[in-house]
Amino acid sequence: MSEQTYMNEGIDSWNSFMLLYNSALKEMGTKVEILNDEFQHIHQYNPIEYVKKRIKTPESIVKKLKRYGYESTLENMSKYVNDVAGVRIVCSFTSDIYRLADMIRAQDDITVLSIKDYIKNPKESGYKSYHMIVTIPIFLSDRVVDTKVEIQIRTIAMDFWASLEHKIYYKFEGNAPEYISRDLRECSSIVSMLDAKMLSLNEAIMEAKKEQGDPRPESWDRNAQAHTGDEDEDEISIQEEMEWNLHRSDLEDEDGALNQASVQAGKKA
Numbered sequence: 642m643s644e645q646t647y648m649n650e651g652i653d654s655w656n657s658f659m660l661l662y663n664s665a666l667k668e669m670g671t672k673v674e675i676l677n678d679e680f681q682h683i684h685q686y687n688p689i690e691y692v693k694k695r696i697k698t699p700e701s702i703v704k705k706l707k708r709y710g711y712e713s714t715l716e717n718m719s720k721y722v723n724d725v726a727g728v729r730i731v732c733s734f735t736s737d738i739y740r741l742a743d744m745i746r747a748q749d750d751i752t753v754l755s756i757k758d759y760i761k762n763p764k765e766s767g768y769k770s771y772h773m774i775v776t777i778p779i780f781l782s783d784r785v786v787d788t789k790v791e792i793q794i795r796t797i798a799m800d801f802w803a804s805l806e807h808k809i810y811y812k813f814e815g816n817a818p819e820y821i822s823r824d825l826r827e828c829s830s831i832v833s834m835l836d837a838k839m840l841s842l843n844e845a846i847m848e849a850k851k852e853q854g855d856p857r858p859e860s861w862d863r864n865a866q867a868h869t870g871d872e873d874e875d876e877i878s879i880q881e882e883m884e885w886n887l888h889r890s891d892l893e894d895e896d897g898a899l900n901q902a903s904v905q906a907g908k909k910a
């Protein structure tokens with residue numbers, strides 16, 4: 642059922658809605674973590690640098706509804722505010738953004754409601770990011786509710802730009818002098834240049850490693866290795882490091898906090 646049906650069935654308290662949105666954040670967080678782990682397994686690097694999750698504050702929900710010209714009701718919130726639950730995925734490279742978006746889109750239980758590609762079409766401000774509004778089913782004791790989540794995917798450089806621009810925007814309450822806005826747009830093109838440079842650098846590194854015949858865990862003959870006892874010490878310590886990092890992310894998930902580090906599993910590229 643949709644959030645609206647949920648509402649019509651008399652489950653209309655603020656807390657019931659927040660329970661849904663919080664659950665949706667947990668589900669999305671786990672999905673993203675699994676994708677990151679699988680990616681690490683296949684490509685030997687983590688596409689995700691960190692993940693941030695947040696629930697919109699009541700003040701900010703009311704402000705948004707007011708801006709849209711709607712009364713502050715739970716029904717209007719569930720209909721018109723698409724970003725009560727928000728997940729921000731910060732990736733290493735631009736190519737990772739589209740890969741992750743495709744992987745999320747391909748999941749059977751996720752329905753994509755809308756996409757805004759501010760990387761191909763940056764905002765007037767210079768803002769770049771890939772946005773998706775999706776629904777994810779939340780299994781309650783007696784019903785399943787499709788709950789909306791806003792997913793923002795960007796590179797570290799884009800994230801850096803967006804947080805600084807946000808601070809500056811707030812300092813001027815939206816009325817920054819033109820030369821500042823212009824400089825911010827200029828910084829945004831520098832961010833794109835940096836992202837492109839880092840991507841080609843990464844490709845060059847991968848190519849160079851391949852030429853050197855870098856042994857990857859994938860190419861090991863696992864059965865032979867297990868019995869000869871000849872394992873290379875260095876390779877083992879890398880493997881162990883990865884295992885430790887996987888455990889670390891388990892632990893950090895348990896406290897359920899705004900867990901930036903939850904998908905920062907082993908950076909062994």
Ligand code: GTP
Binds near residue numbers: 705
């Ligand atoms: P909002 O009312 O801002 O949520 O806009 P929207 O519902 O039209 O969605 P949009 O996809 O444009 O923006 C959603 C979110 O992207 C915002 O809440 C911000 O987190 C981020 N964002 C959008 N534009 C900008 C920008 O110019 N600068 C920064 N720093 N962030 C932005």
Ligand code: MG
Binds near residue numbers: 724
């Ligand atoms: Mg928003």
